[in-house]
Amino acid sequence: MFDLLGAGLANIMQVKYLVPLALGTLVGVLGGALPGVTITMTIIVVLPFTFGLDPLQGLAAMTGVYVGGSAGGLVTAVLLGLPGTPSAIATTFDGHPMAKKGEPGRAIWLGVWASFFGGLLGGVFLIAATDPLARIALQFGPWEFFSLFILALSMVAGLVESSLVKGLIAGALGCVVTILGTDPVMGQERLGLGIPFLAGGIDFLPVLIGVFAFAQIMTELERGAGAPAAVAVGRVASLAVRHAKVIWEVLSRPVQLLWCSFIGVLIGVLPAIGGSAASMMAYDQAKKFSRHPERFGTGTPEGIVASEASNNANVGGSLVTIMAFGIPGDAVTAVMLGALTIHGIQSGPLFISQNATLAYGIFAAYLVAHPIMVAIMWAGSRWMLRVTTVPKAVLFPVVLVLCAIGAYALNNTMANVYVLLTFGVLGYGMVKFGFPLAPFILGVILGDQIEINLIRAIMTDADPWKFVTRPISGALLALSVGSVLLALWQHRRQQKRLAAVAQAEADF
């Protein structure tokens, strides 16, 4: 494993990989710093640029975006009190107060170094866990894969904040998208409606790009347009700090750092809940275990470290699920999965053994992206706020043009651009009616695999009880039922609390 990793590192240090990785990290940091532009959107914009590159170049660029984006949000969070990306929300709680108290440099660098160490801890997990997990997954038969995908879908549907039914419907609708086109087992055309394009089925990338890009841009537009994304940037005081001191501040609470990184990794491994959940949860945990919980929210370093360490560790966790099982941990890794498929590489448990060079190249890119991110922050954090003055009137059309290019260039057909628009409208409608997007996308990605494994299992053995009686498959299915029940219970409890609050308010 270490020789493979060494080879990967030597590989990624070549200029032809280092340049896309550094550019990707830079774009990620900038996209992360822009309020209203999520990492998902940044990676969608980067996607068409990777079509012409070789697979490792493209994935290195995307890994850079992911790592840079998770850290970039903190600059805006600290200096403006606005999260640059959702995963930096918890950073605003303590980062902004600390900056207001006259220590913006300390706040930013605490975040940067916490991201650095948290991210590297996530990397250790990524490298150590992917191969063993993939080996376990190699033992899986179609029953186990079917149950694993069902578990992923039901967990995502249950974990989203809005109603469970809507989450489940969104997931099921995602699967409905995949039944269009050729039947993946017998190759028979179905539901083509006489439209030649539909006969081939719908690619998930234009669906994903359309759903996320339009849903986000349009919800921003509802609030009005034209104005720059952020308030006019005032003069920023010096951000210079003594790095040794800040690093010591981060490392002097090793248990907290480890625990928050662990939470980040864990949330990352769970499909489709991403950095924002990780950082909120880690912040909450850090507050609970702290000796001075009352200081949280007033600018304590612990809060910044908790949030930033966990959201970067989360990246490592998300990469594990996609590399070991082929299940995207969030929308960002879903785009990376798409990039793999464009190059004809099958993700899943065989990925790491069949494409060891690529897999270890990605690990190496992930590790190298962290020092690059620190270097970018060092060189540019003073100017980074300028990026928030980019007017939306310029940003939005450029993003949408890049989305159109991304969809078109997939197969050089206009049909994918129409798919992009269709699902853009659908995605916006779903958001307006409170249907979560994450389960929908996961359904679109996993739908085919669910069908293939279901049919294979039934063709191997007609006994449907096999899904329950095979131990791993049965356990996975039990877990998915459990996660749905848990979601139901939590939702009910939440509603009761809301009702109680409403009651209390009515009394006054």
Place this chain on the structure above:
Amino acid sequence: MVPIGPGFYPRIVLGITAALSAWLVVADWLAKKAPAPRKPANYGLVAAMFALFGLYAGALPFLGFRVATFAYVAAVNALLDPPRGARGWARVALVALLTAAATYVVFERYLLVLLPRGGWTGF
């Protein structure tokens, strides 16, 4: 042998979707909550943005990437930040020109990604 064919999985998926939708309808009906008060939102702008993108997608095969992108970016930029006077229009033209030119050069020349050619313009 179980009766499975191409219709097996679609039936299951559509059946589940239908059942879940029915559940949602019943749950909403039982809850009988008054609809939440609507926040004022700029739906006109959203509709205009979708319409412009639709026009862009429709025009791409006829006008070609460079012309259509110039027109689209100019239209969206003017819609979101209405230009005032000659300077405003110059800004719109500049933004559109730069976007169209930069994306074209980067993708066609440098990354070898082919972009749509115009059926009418041949450009």
